[in-house]
Amino acid sequence: MKVLDIALKDMLRSFRSGFALVMMFVVPLLITGIIYSAFGGLGGDGGFDLPVTRVQVVNLDQPGPQFSFSLGQMLVGFLQDERLAELLQVTEAADEANARAAVDSQDAGVAVIIPPDFTTAALAPEGRASITLYQDPTLTLGPGIVKGIVSQFVDGFAGTRIASGVVADQLGQRGVAIDASLMQEVAMQYGAWAEALGRSRGEGAHPALDIQPPPSKTEPVSQGAGMMGPIMAGMVIFFAFFTGASTAETIIREDEVGTLARLFTTPTPRAVILGGKFAAGFITLIAQVVVLMLASAVIFRIRWGEPLSVALVALGLVVAAVGFGLFIMSFLKSTRQAGPVMGTVLTLSGMVGGLFTTGIPNLPAAYDTINLLTPHGWVLRGWKLVMAGGGVGDVLLPVLVTLGMGIIFFAVGALVFRRRFA
C-alpha cells in the first residue's frame, strides 16, 4: 500500500510540473509534427507525399542467342514494378537521344540508359557494363531514389554472378556437368533471396536475425505513413527514456531537500520506498506511451499494429526506460550533475540506438547491429516489426531482450542506491 502511496505522490508532483508535462507529451508530438509538416504535411493518407519522379528508360540490351533472358528487360520490369508507382513514373524511350532530350527539356527527371552488351557483359566472368543515369541537375531527391533502386538491382545481380560462380566451381570439382539452364536456375534463386533480403532490411530487420514478419501479414502501407511510424516510434522511445531518468532523478532531488532522509525516519522499509519510486516511473511511462500512441494515431494516422504485440513492445520499453533511468541516476551525486549527464547520455544512447535516423532508408547493415548495443535499439526493432505487421511471435525476441536489459539496469541501479543510502 505504501508503495502506491509513494508512487501516487510522485506522479501527482510530476503531473503538476509544466516542464515535465511538456517534455513527456508535447515535445515528442511537436518534433514529429515538424518533420511531418516539413515533408508535405497533412496529406490525405496521413503521411507526407514524395514527388513522383518521371523516368525515361532506354533498354539497348541485346543478349546473345545463348541467353533466354535479358537483364536489361528485367531492370525495366523492376523499375516499372507497381510497388514503386508512388515514387516513379517510368516510360520507355525509343533511343538514348530521345531520353536525354526529355531530361534536357525537363519532361523527365532522370534517364536510365541500359547499354547494348548489358546481359553479355554481366554474365561473362570478367565482363563489365555500365548503366548511365542522366539527370536533371536541379533535382536531388528523385534522382537519388532512382540511383538507389538501380544500385539495388545491380548489387543484387553482382551477387548473382558471385553465387553462380561459386556453384559452378563446386559442382565442377565434383564432376557435375553444368549447363545454361542450371546457371539460370541458380541466378533466379539467388535473385529471389536477394529481393527478400532487401525487403527485410527496408523494414528494419537485421539480415543476421531471422525475425522479420511473414510477408503475408504485412499490410500495405503508404510511403508517408510508413516513414512517419518509425519517426514517431523513435520520439516515443527517446522521451520515454527521458521520463524514466527524470523519475529516477527524484531520488536525488528528495535526498537534496531532505524528504528522502525524512522518509527513512518513518516506519517504511527502504525497499518499499525504492519500489514506490519504480512504480511511479512505471505508471507514468505507461500513461505517456499510451497518450503518445493514441495522439499520434489520431494526428499523424500512424497504424501502430496488432494490440497485443504493441502492448508487449510498450511493456519492454517501459521496463527498459525505468531501469536505464535508475542505472544512470545511481552514479550521480546531485541534480546539478543530473541535468547535463542525463541529456548527454540519453542523446548519445538514443543516437547509437538509431532513434534519430529512423526516417533514413538504406542505412548500412552494420548500423543495425550497432543499434542493438542499446535497449533503445531493441525497442525500436520491436516497434518496427509491430508496425510492419509482426505478431507476438515476431516481437518476442526484442521484447525479451529489452525486458532483460531493463531488469539488469534496474538491479544494478537499485544496488548502487541501496549502498549509497545504507
Next chain:
Amino acid sequence: MHKNFGDVYAVQGVNFDVQAGEIFSLLGPNGAGKSTIISMLACLLEPTQGDALVMGHSILRDPMAVKAAIGVIPQDIALYEDLSARENLNFWGKMYGLRGAALRQRVDEVLGVIGLAERQKGRVGKFSGGMKRRLNVGIALLHKPHVIIMDEPTVGIDPQSRRNILDNVKELNQQGMTVLYTTHYMEEAQELSDNIAIMDQGKIIAHGTHDELVKIVGELDRIDLTINAEAGRVLERWQATEGVHQVSAENGQLTLLVDDSNVVLPRLFESASRGGVRITSVEIQEPNLEAVFLHLTGRALRD
C-alpha cells in the same frame, strides 16, 4: 555509542538516559556530534559501536518499532513544496501507517495545532518560512509519537517563529511527549530542558539539570568585554590579574570568568589604561551554561 566516519570520530562513547515525559537537550557547538546522535537514534545511521534503546526497542534490532515510536523534526525543512499543506500531511500520515477516517481526523487536528487550517489547500512553496517550519513540526506529530526528536529546529529563523517553536515544544511536553532537543543556543536549552547534556568534540562533557551544571562553575561571574585594540594586548595581563580564573577571546570579544565582578572590574579598567587600551563595552552575567562550557573547554559556546 560510537560513530566514526573513516578517521573522523564524530561520536565517542556517548551514554545517557532520557526519562519519559521530560525535555532533554543536547547542547553544544556545531560539529559537537549532536546531529550524528540524532541520526543514530532515528535509525538513519548505524553506530560503529554500541546500541540505543528507544521505548525499549533497539535501534539495531528493531528499527521499525523505533521509527514508529518517534517523530523526527529535521534541522532543515523537509517538505514537498509542490503539494499543499494538507497533501503533505496526508502523505506523511500514510507513511506512519494512518489511513481513512483516522488519517483525516488526525490531519485536521494537526492543522489546528500548527495554525494552518485556513491555509491547508495552499501550495507549501508559497508559504512563509515560519509557516513551513510549523508544517515541518506538524508532520512529526501526526502519529502521536511517544518521543519527539528535534534537531536544531530554530536555526536560521526569525524570532517570532522561534518563539512559536519553543512554545510548541513546551505544549507537546505538557501533552506527555518526551522531547529530545538539540541546540547550540544556551538560552533555549536553559528555558526548555529538564536535563541537559553538554557536548563537545563527540563527547558529553557535562550532564545534569541546569542548576547542577551551573554549580560546576561555582559562584564565578562572567564578564563579556570589547576593547578598542587587539585582544592580545591585554590577554596575558588580565589572565594574571587577581580574581580572574579564565580569559578567552573570540570574534573581537573577550570573555572572563571572575570571582566577584565588582571587585575585579576596576582592576581590569586600570590594567587596560596602563596598556593604552580602552574598554568600549562591558556586560556582566550571572553563572550560566555558557560559562559552564567556557569553564570546561576554554572556548565560548558560539557558532
